[in-house]
Amino acid sequence: MEDSNMTVSVNDDELTRILRSGRPPFTIEASDIANTIENLEASVEEQEERILKEISREEERVRKHEEKMAQLKISLLALKEKRQRYQSALSPIRKLHSELLSLIFVTYLDLFTRGNRFGRNKASSCCGFLPLALVCAHWYSVILETPRLWGTISIDLSLRERLGALTPAIMRHLALSKKALLYLDLDWDSFPMRAKTASPARESGDKFLEILAGEQARWRRVRLHAGLLRFYQDDDTDVQNKFLRELLKPEFPELESLEMQGTGYYADIKNPFMQNCPKLHRLSLSNYSPSGLLDFPWHQITYLSLRNLDVTVVVEALGLCPNLVSVELVIVWRPRTPANGNEVPESNNSNLSLGSLQNLSITMDRTQYLYWSSLRWFLESLTCPSLQTLHLVGVGIRRNDLYGTHPDNAWPDQTLLDFFIRSQLFPTLRILSITNLPVRESNLLDLLAHTPMLADLTIHDLMQRVDNKRRYHSSLHSAGYDDYCSEEDDDFEKLGGFTIGKMFLERLTAAREVDHASSPQGQLTPLLPHLRRIELRLYPFDVQELIWKMARSRWDTGSAGTLPLPVAVEQLESIAIKFIAQGGKWKRSWFEDESVLYELRGEGMAVKVGWESDLEGSDRGEVLVALKDENEEEEED
Structure with a gap:
C-alpha cells in the first residue's frame, strides 16, 4: 500500500508533452507540476546551502594560502635584505678613502638629485644627500666634512609667509659649506610674484637675496627669477637699481654660469649687477630679454641658451656674443596673421x-x-x-x-x-x-x-x-x-x-654587387665616406634588406665581389635602427634571429634594433643584437 503523504511529480518527458500540446494542464497535471516545483525548490535550497558552505571553505583555504604566500614573500624579502646587508659589508665602496667618497657623493648630488631644496612642500629643508646620510655614521661624517654638498641651495620663493622658518636651515647650509663654491636657485615654483608683498608681516624673497649677497664671492652657478629684482613698495626703476647696487657688489669673481628667467611682466626687468665676472662663460635666458642685463660682459660668453624668445631677439642676443662656441635655442612660433590668404x-x-x-x-x-x-x-x-x-x-x-x-x-x-x-x-x-x-x-x-x-x-x-x-x-x-x-x-x-626611404639607403651604401652592365663609375661614389655611427628611426616599409646592405657594405668595405670605390670609406662602428610601429602594432620578427637585421653581427660593430609606437603615450622597446661568436660561425659552416 502506497504512502498517502508521498508526492507525485512530473518528469521531463511529460512536461515536454504538456508544453507542446498548447493546452493548459489538467487539474491532476497541475497538482503534479506544483509538487515538482516544490521538490525542485527544496533541492535548490539544499544545493545552494551546500555550495555556499563549499565556497566558504575554499575561500578560507585561499585566504590561508594567500597569508602563507605573503609570509613566504616577507621571509624571502627579509633574507634578501639580510644578504644585502652582509654583502654591503664587503662592498668595495667601503674601502674607499673619504676623499673619494666625497667625490662620489658630489657626483650623486649633481646627477641624480635637484640639490638641497627649501620650501618646496613645507617649511623645512629637503637635502638631496639625505639617503646617503642615512646609510651609516661614517658616511654622515664624510658628508659633514664635504662643503661642496652643502653649497647647492634651491629656494622656492612662492611660499611667502613660510620662508622665515627656512632661514636657520639655510644659514646652517651656508656655514657647513665653508669656503666651497655655491650653486644657487632662487625661483617661484607655483606662480611668479614680486619679491616684496603688500603685507609687511609676510616674508619676502629679497630677504634671502640679502642673506646670499654676503656670500656673493662664492657664487658659481646661479639661477634667478626676474621677479626677485622688482619690489612692491616702489616701482621706480632707479630706486630698485640703487637698492640692488647697495645690496650686491658688481664683482662676482667665481661666477661661471648665470640663468635668468622671466614671464610676461617680468620679461624686461633690469639686472643692474653681475658686471665684473671674469670667469663667467655660460648664460641661459628663458622669457627674459637680453636688454635687461646692464653692462654685461657679453664678450666672455661661450655657451648661450635662449628659450621662448622672439626670433628677432634671438638674433640680437647672438650678435652680442662674439666668442660663442655652443648655442642652444628653442624657437617660438610667432606667426604673422595674414590680412588675406596670400600674404607671405x-x-x-x-x-x-x-x-x-x-x-x-x-x-x-x-x-x-x-x-x-x-x-x-x-x-x-x-x-x-x-x-x-x-x-x-x-x-x-x-x-x-x-x-x-x-x-x-x-x-x-x-x-x-x-x-x-x-x-x-x-x-x-x-x-x-x-x-x-x-x-x-x-x-x-x-x-x-x-x-x-x-x-x-x-x-x-x-x-x-x-x-x-x-x-x-x-x-x-x-x-x-x-x-x-x-x-x-x-x-x-x-x-x-618620408625622410628616410629607399633612395637614401641606396645612396648611403658604400659598395654594390659586381654588375658589368651597371651605371657609370661616378654613380658608385657613396655619401659620407667618413661615417662611423648612424641612428635611424623609420617606418619598416620593405627597407630591412636595404638597411642590411647599407650597414654591411660600410662594415666590410673590402669584401670580395664588390666594385672598387673611388674614395676610401671608413668602417662603421655602430648602427641603431628603430622602427615606428604603426598604430602601436610591432612585429616580433624584428627581434627574432631570422631577421635580416640580425645578420649584422660582424665582430666589433654594435647593432641595436628597436621599435617605438606612433600612438601618443605608448611604450617602446629595443634590443642589442649579440655578436656572433666563433663557435657559432663554425657550426654554420
Missing part, C-alpha cells in the same frame, strides 16, 4: 656670421599651430663657417600637422640648404641630427652632399598622429586659414613623403 612673411636680408660657433642646437616646440616662418627668418640671418655639430629637433610635431598650403606651413628646405652652402660646412661638420621634422628625402640628400666629413648621423622620421586631422582643420579655421583646409585622406606623398 617678410624675408630677412641681414646676415649674422658666428665665426667661432662650433655647436648649434635648434628645438622647434609646437604649441598651438605649426609655422616655419620663424625658423626660415632665423636661418636666413645666420652663417656658421666653423660649425661642427648641428642638432635640429621637433617637439610635438606629427605628419598630420602638415596639412594646408599656407607659406608659413611649408618646411623651409631651400632655406636650410642655403644655410649649409653659405656656411660652407663641408670641411667642418662632424655631427648632424635631424629628429621629428618634415625634411623630405631629396632635401636630406642635398644636405648630406654638402657634408662629406660627417662622422655621426641621426635621422628620426616623423610619426603619424592618430585621429588628428579634424582637430587640425578646426585650428586652421579658428586661425582664419579656411582656404588652406584640406579634407582629403592622409597621403604621405602629398605631405612630402
